[in-house]
Amino acid sequence: MRHPRLAFATLAFTLAMHGAIAATPAKDPPKYKSAQEILDAAPPSAWRDLDPQNTLYLDLASGRVVIELAPQFAPKHVANIRALAHAHYFDGLAIIRSQDNFVVQWGDPDSGEKNEKPIAPAQAKLPAEFTALAKALNFHPLPDSDGYAKQVGFVDGFPAARDPSDGQAWLTHCYGVLGAGRGTEADSSNGSEIYVVTGQSPRQLDRNITTVGRVVQGIELLSVLPRGTGPLGFYEKPEQRVPIKAIRLAADVPESERVKLQLIRTDTPTWDAVVEARRNRRDEWYKRPAGHIDLCNVPIAARATPTPAATPAH
Amino acid sequence: MRHPRLAFATLAFTLAMHGAIAATPAKDPPKYKSAQEILDAAPPSAWRDLDPQNTLYLDLASGRVVIELAPQFAPKHVANIRALAHAHYFDGLAIIRSQDNFVVQWGDPDSGEKNEKPIAPAQAKLPAEFTALAKALNFHPLPDSDGYAKQVGFVDGFPAARDPSDGQAWLTHCYGVLGAGRGTEADSSNGSEIYVVTGQSPRQLDRNITTVGRVVQGIELLSVLPRGTGPLGFYEKPEQRVPIKAIRLAADVPESERVKLQLIRTDTPTWDAVVEARRNRRDEWYKRPAGHIDLCNVPIAARATPTPAATPAH
16 A cells, blocks of 8 residues: 555564564574564563562553552552552542653642542651662663663663662663652652653653652553643643543452563563664664663563463473 | 642652752852753853744644754755655645654655655655764764763754764754654655654664654644554554644745744853753752763753843843
């Protein structure tokens, strides 16, 4: 349905961006494999199931956003968010902000009013959890340099950074990462107001606010929300807000209603190969492999959990 | 209308993100000024008017997107895009793709069909313009490190990089940057199909494709477009495409109908101060200034051109 040249152009251009084009055979092996080809050939052990205790469902009229919580970075905030979800605290609240190239944020629009929703039995006040002890984490480093941190990598599927000089690590502000909004006081967040990064990674927020998880499916339901026209992307009129039908911990939902999703492990040879295939693309389209990949440019693959019959024998 | 703590929390959190909060008085001067405060106090000479010959208006039903073309990086492609706009080539064509965290793309949906729109009098074939001679450009460097290039900075308001070893420079793939779609052949773009970066900066495309300009106003009309559900974000059904009412060169539009817009100059002491205020935020909210800024994290300010009466005396 397209001009042959442009059809090819578009297809090649776009497929190449996903690394789905096989390389021109090189003089010598190994032949370049795209990230997708590596993922498709990965053994089942390269994938992991989401833990229902760490999985949150944000249900909007447009569909479900699946979030993985990161208790290894923010145990107290995650416990509070679990308690809030269990108490159905978020149900009926709303997305109140969408700022272009930055964040989407939800919370209680009536906060401060007489009809404000009580946060109990969750804690109203928590200590700041900007960083965590690095040695307690399964930190799989990325060899690439980073301007904001001495070392970057992945911890259990989360983009992360660490500083050997103080032994601290933190979940970095990449696309899809969730944080707990706070005031000027470091300890003024409690997880009742949450933002999600929907723009260029705002890494200047790292170590300044508590990050609590990452969207693993459905981010496009948040990233397309109309930008608020008030200061900083807040919706100016109540009818512009996007109602939250429910936020539930997967463990609180009957198993039959859970999203069957697997995430790629980020501490395996498969993962290293996937990252390298994106760091240096050697397909027909790319003329100059980048030789570098930014921490926030590494997509962390998710897939529907294979049914037993559909699992290939490895 | 909010709980005092959360209202403050939200306001402080969000204002701080824009650096609009004055710092706690330090022991010694100079007092920290936010990027916005520096911009507000900048002399008129810190701003420049858009050149109508390098300004493109993309008119959608939702409004106007203002684009600045970059002939200093891609003279032949920009000349072709000017010719296409002058011939009303794009009018009635459509946005055909919106891929989450990546790009929005427009072109001729009937490309390859019998009713494909003729590209003449523009050129069907152009040489690749992936890079330009650095010494011919007004390159204002950023002192910050970059993983993808030896040096980064700004050229006439465009984010850019250069490589001293080969003397080449290029317009980098930051949020809002425009490129000319191509096939597997390096010289297969002509500016009739254009993508705009609407996600995390895909810097791996740098030096692999011809970049031609940047959206300077109205990017939010593109970034919220529903994501296409076809492979790579292409719209699967014709009715999902977003019609282009018109694309016009500002110079082809009566002066009274032009958008009066100024851009901050990126080669002045004001600019350096703005960047530093964002690199190291020292307001009440930030507990730890980043000490670094990524090239694609520097917002390039635009403002309505002040009317003579409204221009403060400097």
